[in-house]
Amino acid sequence: MNQTNDTLLLQQMLRIRLVEEEIAIRYPEGKIRCPTHLSIGQEAVAAAVGLALRKDDLAVSGHRAHAHYLGKGGNLPQMIAEIYGKATGCSGGKGGSMHLVDESVGFVGSTAIVGGTVPVGVGLGYGIKLKGTDQVSCVFHGDAVVEAGVFAESVNFAALKSLPVLFVCENNLYSVYSPLHVRQPAGREIWRMAQGMGITARHCDGNDAAAVYACVTDAISSIRAGNGPVFLEFATYRWREHCGPYYDNDIGYRSESEFLEWKARDPIPRLEAALLRDGMISHADIEQMLDNIRSEIAAAFEAADAAPFPLAEEAFTHLYAQ
Amino acid sequence: MNQTNDTLLLQQMLRIRLVEEEIAIRYPEGKIRCPTHLSIGQEAVAAAVGLALRKDDLAVSGHRAHAHYLGKGGNLPQMIAEIYGKATGCSGGKGGSMHLVDESVGFVGSTAIVGGTVPVGVGLGYGIKLKGTDQVSCVFHGDAVVEAGVFAESVNFAALKSLPVLFVCENNLYSVYSPLHVRQPAGREIWRMAQGMGITARHCDGNDAAAVYACVTDAISSIRAGNGPVFLEFATYRWREHCGPYYDNDIGYRSESEFLEWKARDPIPRLEAALLRDGMISHADIEQMLDNIRSEIAAAFEAADAAPFPLAEEAFTHLYAQ
Amino acid sequence: MAIKTFAQAINEALSIAMEQDSSVICYGLGTDDPKGIFGTTLGLQEKFGPERVFDMPTSENAMTGIGVGAALYGLRPVMSHQRLDFALLSMDQLVNNAAKWHFMFGGRRTVPLTVRMILGRGWGQGPTHSQNLQAWFAHIPGLKVVMPAMADDAKGLLLSSIYDGNPVIYLEHRWLHNLKGEVPAGDYRVPIGKARTLREGADITITAMSYMTIEALRACDFLAGHGITCDLIDLRSVRPIDWDTIRASVRRTGRLLALDTGFTTGSVAGEIVARMSTEYWGLLKAAPDRLAMPDYPEATSPTLTENYHIRAEHVAAKVAKMVGAKSDVLELMPQRNHPHDVPGDWFTGPF
Amino acid sequence: MAIKTFAQAINEALSIAMEQDSSVICYGLGTDDPKGIFGTTLGLQEKFGPERVFDMPTSENAMTGIGVGAALYGLRPVMSHQRLDFALLSMDQLVNNAAKWHFMFGGRRTVPLTVRMILGRGWGQGPTHSQNLQAWFAHIPGLKVVMPAMADDAKGLLLSSIYDGNPVIYLEHRWLHNLKGEVPAGDYRVPIGKARTLREGADITITAMSYMTIEALRACDFLAGHGITCDLIDLRSVRPIDWDTIRASVRRTGRLLALDTGFTTGSVAGEIVARMSTEYWGLLKAAPDRLAMPDYPEATSPTLTENYHIRAEHVAAKVAKMVGAKSDVLELMPQRNHPHDVPGDWFTGPF
Numbered sequence A, B: 001m002n003q004t005n006d007t008l009l010l011q012q013m014l015r016i017r018l019v020e021e022e023i024a025i026r027y028p029e030g031k032i033r034c035p036t037h038l039s040i041g042q043e044a045v046a047a048a049v050g051l052a053l054r055k056d057d058l059a060v061s062g063h064r065a066h067a068h069y070l071g072k073g074g075n076l077p078q079m080i081a082e083i084y085g086k087a088t089g090c091s092g093g094k095g096g097s098m099h100l101v102d103e104s105v106g107f108v109g110s111t112a113i114v115g116g117t118v119p120v121g122v123g124l125g126y127g128i129k130l131k132g133t134d135q136v137s138c139v140f141h142g143d144a145v146v147e148a149g150v151f152a153e154s155v156n157f158a159a160l161k162s163l164p165v166l167f168v169c170e171n172n173l174y175s176v177y178s179p180l181h182v183r184q185p186a187g188r189e190i191w192r193m194a195q196g197m198g199i200t201a202r203h204c205d206g207n208d209a210a211a212v213y214a215c216v217t218d219a220i221s222s223i224r225a226g227n228g229p230v231f232l233e234f235a236t237y238r239w240r241e242h243c244g245p246y247y248d249n250d251i252g253y254r255s256e257s258e259f260l261e262w263k264a265r266d267p268i269p270r271l272e273a274a275l276l277r278d279g280m281i282s283h284a285d286i287e288q289m290l291d292n293i294r295s296e297i298a299a300a301f302e303a304a305d306a307a308p309f310p311l312a313e314e315a316f317t318h319l320y321a322q
Numbered sequence C, D: 001m002a003i004k005t006f007a008q009a010i011n012e013a014l015s016i017a018m019e020q021d022s023s024v025i026c027y028g029l030g031t032d033d034p035k036g037i038f039g040t041t042l043g044l045q046e047k048f049g050p051e052r053v054f055d056m057p058t059s060e061n062a063m064t065g066i067g068v069g070a071a072l073y074g075l076r077p078v079m080s081h082q083r084l085d086f087a088l089l090s091m092d093q094l095v096n097n098a099a100k101w102h103f104m105f106g107g108r109r110t111v112p113l114t115v116r117m118i119l120g121r122g123w124g125q126g127p128t129h130s131q132n133l134q135a136w137f138a139h140i141p142g143l144k145v146v147m148p149a150m151a152d153d154a155k156g157l158l159l160s161s162i163y164d165g166n167p168v169i170y171l172e173h174r175w176l177h178n179l180k181g182e183v184p185a186g187d188y189r190v191p192i193g194k195a196r197t198l199r200e201g202a203d204i205t206i207t208a209m210s211y212m213t214i215e216a217l218r219a220c221d222f223l224a225g226h227g228i229t230c231d232l233i234d235l236r237s238v239r240p241i242d243w244d245t246i247r248a249s250v251r252r253t254g255r256l257l258a259l260d261t262g263f264t265t266g267s268v269a270g271e272i273v274a275r276m277s278t279e280y281w282g283l284l285k286a287a288p289d290r291l292a293m294p295d296y297p298e299a300t301s302p303t304l305t306e307n308y309h310i311r312a313e314h315v316a317a318k319v320a321k322m323v324g325a326k327s328d329v330l331e332l333m334p335q336r337n338h339p340h341d342v343p344g345d346w347f348t349g350p351f
């Protein structure tokens, strides 16, 4: 198989999907003992953005960060180990699912406070600008983040200083169980609001991986060309419950039919079908891809399960840097 | 003299101007011992908004609030006494220049943290909506306030709930000594940003008292008609130093020529000339007006000067409501 | 009296307040969602409508200021944060506005605002979903701070908070929500600023609050079986602190151990030790002491919380040492049979 | 050594750090304006350019997070707040991000961020321009907190803060800016976490910080003239606290008076009393005590601050009482000849 961007995109999406599904399967065993937010249904954005960014570009994210971490090239075994609370985890077990880091690929960190890393990403952008590199700092965030004052403050500063920051907003219509209409005014278009704050902004179908990729690539070129920050809004949908492994269309805050509509827009079969149609990939290629991913995942979970826990005394380390 | 709205406007502006000038004269005596921010040059907005609001409408403001308090009908002797730190002050000496209140006319309070009363004004609006009255809650604020995250959060909620809130932004180009261009992106129009956040927004020359009045009256009708919040931006200019009684065009953050340009747009002679031209008022009327204001002011300062200070033990009262 | 969970008691208090007073409103993230803030707000929107009970944008600071404004208008808002940690975004409105409004305007107005904050713990909540910063609020003149441990107090203190003329921070520990107790019916109020002595004893005064009271109870009951009797004072309010009750007890026992669910340094427990040391240095029979969380954030991995929290056995060991008893009685202490990072077997995550 | 004001010492420290290390940046409201944050940042933008020295939008929370991000990128940002009170808007970024980043990512990264906050007082600063909330920061694991009183320490602690790998809160009292002292030249550093004993004596240990140290000095020097000698420990850092120095002194004097510029309840002074009471209950010769601000906001009117702050005469009176001396010597204490609400006659408002 010829590794084009599109096949890489597919592969990334599949990898994220299967990792998240495996976490969902394992969660009820009670060995993953931390709040865990899955990205199933939203893989296109993470995969495309990750692919469009260079390895030395930087990224930060929030509570739902597995996909962003993996898309950016983060180390899978270290992520799974972290979720299991093991000493071999990317944060040594201190952080869990909501605190991922892989500096070797520019994934600077994800944290658990809504909006908390938005200014951090902008500060990275300030560093980039000051040092004069052509890196980009990418801030992954959800639709609720734009309600946080720190978002407006951060966008204002990024625009003021024309910083190399890419804001990637995954609008999945919900914040926990709260639909947009109880949080933002009717008729609000998030990307237009960002535009009103003074930055270039666009929106795009977040379940069309190729379109996301094109849109992000454009934005990144513009940023690298020194044209300042760009805000991108992607429409997408989270399939499972906000936090935890299950489906929850039955509990009343959204409908099974809404879910099914969005499931029909699953970004993976969509890209798969296009690639098959165009002869870019064969069914056998896909099987091969899946096999590779499955064994990678199996190995990661096995290693995580087998890895040692941090010693209890490790709780009292790393408070201050020397 | 026939007390039309326009003559009332003039009278309000003159009254505010003369009060502020008297404070400027007295400040160096060392009896006014608190940070004090004068509104000289910006009287049109406070006068027009105060006149357009009903007495039972509510208002909040920030550090530069004398004009807003007076415009809304606040008690002058109590304000001067408060600035002098006297027991007869509107806040009993606890608050000083930056903490004015006169509930009898709906002036709910001004405070010293930039943006601090913006959500308070929105909360008043929520109360109004819940109780179903047709009051309006007016939030006076400066151009720096829109940089504070709490502004975006407050506007979002006001728009979401369609609250009866009037945002009055006096854009005087500076925050302390900082011009707009070090704080907000080039090309930013504040009112358009507010629009992007989902609320009705307009802008207007803040030194044309009649235009301000027309604009505010429109906005208030729309709000009372249940159409939700309105944001108004008024271009204006502060003549004296940010805090304190002096001119400071010599210290370098802005130019004498800029000041002179704005001084030429002084809202008071502008309205005065129009009224004289249209025969709405005579020179004698104006003299009479000035005389009345001067004696009112003299009396207020005399009373404040003569009033007792709060007892030192009063410092330890009013911590908790019973 | 009916047996209710702590969460149900909160729900009942809200419902009663909203029923009898149309100025009470209730909002916060998830207030009307299917989980109803761990069950505490379930059914309220159905009963009182979406104008009085509502979800909110993720705008903690403005929504607090909006509560201040609504309170100034004459409402009695109850705002909830699913974690105290999120409320860090609202310190300006809480401290610069809510706490000071009455004072800085010379007593002209009052701000009857109640802010509920849930204290997270366990199951990998991690560094930013587990902070117990009561010491911060207790340091601020103008705020009141309550920390109920028992279901009846959860109800009684919430009703008192709502009807108090001042801003009250109501801190509820996630590990208490499922605990049950007898809860008086109707508009039951527990006065803010009054502690409750849950056990009486001669050997030592123990002060505790919130979930730490539960651990302290286990320790006291165990020790009582071995001849060591403790005065266990459940503070219930940490601002104001009921000094009279503490004084009376310390005067009697001559020993003091202050417990706290927060970081040790600068804790409310430290304040109690400090003040009692100053006032009663002459009559203390032993050095006063405290047990609180270590001066580290709570990490995520289950093994990293094994030695982190103060449990009944630590309290018992400390008391034994302070009263000069042999501490090998501790080996007799019954062990818990559920993992250390959950309040009970009923808890299976994720939040 | 040159004589410099406290503000000049800060300016010099910033200039030296920026000169020798291009990763140091400096920002905050008014940083490059004609007043240069009470003179502390004057001339820096001219020397180091507008990319490294800049004003900012009134966005305290984001600008703190931006400092965290810049620090993670490898810069050493110094952010300034003209009043601590404004920094209340940034507690989320300071406490949830800056303080915890190193810990919650298992030590992978460090956040060398310095946040200067100015403590207001007097001339009607009023309730929200005068808060001394060091107890808050000192309660947070992961933060360091320094509070210099002397010009040399102002310089030495600022340089140490900038080069520390951790977030440091640097608290400077407005009433110190014009005080003068000898300031060593060059890259002079004072270690964070080390106190300084400014007066040695036998009768009592006094701990103080920031402006309170100035008042304590006057008290000590007056008392020394009347035969009462004090160990005066200027804490300089309030997290970490230099317990060794305090311990050594208390062991020697057997008496402790902790002073604080913050609200009494929950103060750092209380923490010192608490810990020393626990550790040294057996050897204290008198009840340990503290003097701090009352548990009320600072009001605006000059008469309302007359009895609000702790001054040298209060310290002297308290010490006299604690050591059992006749307190009528206090009548001999020289009176200040400037009004109580200004640091000196040079101050004529407005800010």
Ligand SMILES: Cc1ncc(C[n+]2csc(CCOP(=O)(O)OP(=O)(O)O)c2C)c(N)n1
Pocket: A063, A064, A112, A113, A114, A141, A142, A143, A144, A145, A172, A174, A175, A176, A242, C029, C058, C060, C082, C086, C089
């Ligand atoms: C400041 C803050 N408030 C509330 C929360 C609780 N919370 C966790 S995730 C979340 C929803 C965020 O929604 P969104 O940004 O749309 O991301 P999504 O979960 O949809 O991916 C909320 C409210 C939090 N973590 N931080």
Ligand SMILES: Cc1ncc(C[n+]2csc(CCOP(=O)(O)OP(=O)(O)O)c2C)c(N)n1
Pocket: B063, B064, B112, B113, B114, B141, B142, B143, B144, B145, B172, B174, B175, B176, B238, B242, D029, D058, D060, D082, D086, D089
């Ligand atoms: C949160 C906060 N940050 C900084 C300050 C200091 N400060 C006082 S007034 C002011 C300027 C505000 O400018 P603007 O809103 O434009 O009002 P203006 O003074 O021009 O009337 C600033 C920054 C403050 N009071 N509060």
Ligand SMILES: [Mg+2]
Pocket: A142, A143, A144, A170, A171, A172, A173, A174, A175, A176
């Ligand atoms: Mg969402």
Ligand SMILES: [Mg+2]
Pocket: B142, B143, B144, B170, B171, B172, B173, B174, B175, B176
């Ligand atoms: Mg302005």
